[in-house]
Amino acid sequence: MGARTVSPGGALLRSSRMFSMPRPLPEISSISSDSTMHKSNTATRPFPQYQSITSPLASREKGDWGIKRPLPIKQTMATTTPLVRVKQFDTIEKITDYNSAADHSLSLEKFGEMRIAMTIPQEGRDRRDISSRANRYIIDGGKDTSGPASNPGLKSVFEEDMDFTAMSADSAGDNRWKFTGPWLARMSEGDFIKYLDKHVRPKRAEFRTLLRGLLAAQMTDRQNAEAREAGKPLPPPVNPKDITEEDFTKYLRRLRHDRPVLYSVISKFLDLAPLGMPVGFKANSGIFFDDDVQVSRSPYGKSGPPPSHPSAGISYLRTNAVLDNHPVYGPQADKTPILSRIISPRQGATPAKLGVGGFVATVPAGDNDFNYRPTRGGRSASRKAISGVSHLDLSTYGGAKAYVEPYTATVNPEGKVVVKVREAGAEAQIIAKEARGLTSIYNDSPLKRSLLSAPEQDAGQEASARRLERVAEEVFSEEPLDSVPEKDIVSSSSSYGLDPPTER
Structure with a gap:
């Protein structure tokens, strides 16, 4: 038998170590009027355009990433996030153009930890009704199970009438x-x-x-x-x-x-993407001469359809109707809050911006600590403004931070993931701080006692010193023990600390 001939395409596949890579996503033209219009080449893109590639440690030590040439070991080994994106396999200089893909990969991981369900954008809804803790909207088949009946609930992007x-x-x-x-x-x-x-x-x-x-x-x-x-x-x-x-x-x-x-x-x-309803127009106003033609009621009429699936592949949760089960305190009414960083204070009518898990969100609207302003009558003792919201906080190490509860996210026409947050509950914040060792609820263990504040530790030391003095008086007292009447300490009030202390 003669030697088998190989086609040029087959020879290319045999010599190439990675021959199949998805095409990069195209750049989306921005229509917003904010500062994002001025883009930087080094800034993180609002959505990933190239596939993220990783390699096991055994191959990474040799510079092997599955592509046709090895990558520099000095750069790829000096990182704790071995993730790269390849922009071009062969440049004019005969090198591989690549950079780190840890920004989008870690953002995806942190978004998954926050457990946020993607929803359809709600146009025209009052932001105070959404962010208020009195009106809880749970994504449950498009029905509002906790808020008022006049406000419809958030609808998942995976509902049959939307997906x-x-x-x-x-x-x-x-x-x-x-x-x-x-x-x-x-x-x-x-x-x-x-x-x-x-x-x-x-x-x-x-x-x-x-x-x-x-x-x-x-x-x-x-x-x-x-x-x-x-x-x-x-x-x-x-x-x-x-x-x-x-x-x-x-x-x-x-x-x-x-x-x-x-x-x-x-x-x-x-087959155009729907436009919003004209200004001043009311549905069913009788101005139609053709009743068969209906005006578009698409949720994307005002903001525009997303460039991809409304979930953007970043989350596949269909509902937020879940309970966090704490190992000590049992099921919780609120989700575990997220510690956000205040990256931009309030400037006039522009609300403050928060950094939540690698995403930028707006502070929750309504009557809460983020928007609290003291009145002439004086500030309430139970309310205080969060530092860094009204002014730039330069005294706090690492910047001002605050706990929030992310509850929904949508994808806008520019491909950005818009996360919406609301004020976290007081009990949920205390439990989250206890998990980080910043506070304690039960101080019955040495670890908890070591986490007490300085005034509490001083008070405990003074109480121990007073008890030690009482023990010394009993030991060095000249009065014989037989003269002291015995007292039943089994199931007595003193054994439970109910008797008032006696003066000596």
């Missing part, structure tokens, strides 16, 4: 998160002009045919309604070819003046 991509004939099709067409509000002027020239103008004839079909259906319904009222047999349906140009022109003029209906028809024809 689908196929276009349906009913109005529920607007709730899908993926569309073939773009979201017009996110496009730049140049991209919008290119979209008109390449996708919209070639479909003019097709769109006019669609409008003729809609007009024919409306005229057929009108004729049938008039025939029923007059008691006559139903006339034959109107054919789109039988519509005159004059009637069609009048129909186009009516469409131009009815913007909601026109937007709905164009969005379905081009």
Whole structure:
């Protein structure tokens, strides 16, 4: 038998040690007006674009990461997070362009530890109703099991009426998160002009045919309604070819003046991402001439659809209806709070920013310690403002910190994970501090007693010294022990510390 010939592709796969890598995610154009518009090449991206690669220690010591050339051992071994992202296998300098991927990998790990369920964005809801501890919203099949009945609960991104991509004939099709067409509000002027020239103008004839079909259906319904009222047999349906140009022109003029209906028809024809309801427009106000056309009620109408699945693959939890079971105190009413860092104080109307597990969140709104301001009557003894919220705290080592409870997260059109937090409960904060050794609830062990504050330790030492003096007086007393009347100490009040101390 002769030698087998290998194709160029097969030879490439044989010589290559890593031949399959996913393409990097494209950069998303930002439409926000905040400071994130000024991007830095060294700043952490809001979402990962390249796959994170790791290697076992035995291979990492040799510089083997599964790619066609080894990576420098001096750099890859001098880290506690052996995670890299490869931007380019072969550059013009014949090297591998890579950098550390610990930023996104650790953020994913910390997000998983916080156990946050991804939800559909809630447009137009009062932030005070969400963050208030009196109104608890639990993700449970889209129903609010604890808050007031007037406020709907947060809905998971994995619900059947939200987690689908196929276009349906009913109005529920607007709730899908993926569309073939773009979201017009996110496009730049140049991209919008290119979209008109390449996708919209070639479909003019097709769109006019669609409008003729809609007009024919409306005229057929009108004729049938008039025939029923007059008691006559139903006339034959109107054919789109039988519509005159004059009637069609009048129909186009009516469409131009009815913007909601026109937007709905164009969005379905081009499969565009839904736009928000026009300002000042109220549903079911009777301004429609076509009742069959419905206005989009998509949750992504105001902010826009996310660039990926609404969960972003960062969390697959469907509900927050779980209980934390403490080994000593049993089931807890609140989740374990997260110690957040105050990274930006409040500036005028802009609320303070918190760093929660590698993500930036806004302080919870409402009447809480984050927004507490002393009145003229004086500050309450049980309330105090958190340091670092109203001004930059330069005295606290490591920056000002505060406990919060993250309860939901969403993905905005820019691909950023927006975490929402609320004020943590007092008992949950004490238990979290006890786990870190910063405070103690039960001081019946040497470890707990060693964690007491200095005034408490001084008070304990003084009590021990007084008891030692009483023992010394008993030992060196000249009064014989027989003269002291015996006292039953079994199940007596003194054995439980109930008798008042006697004066000597």
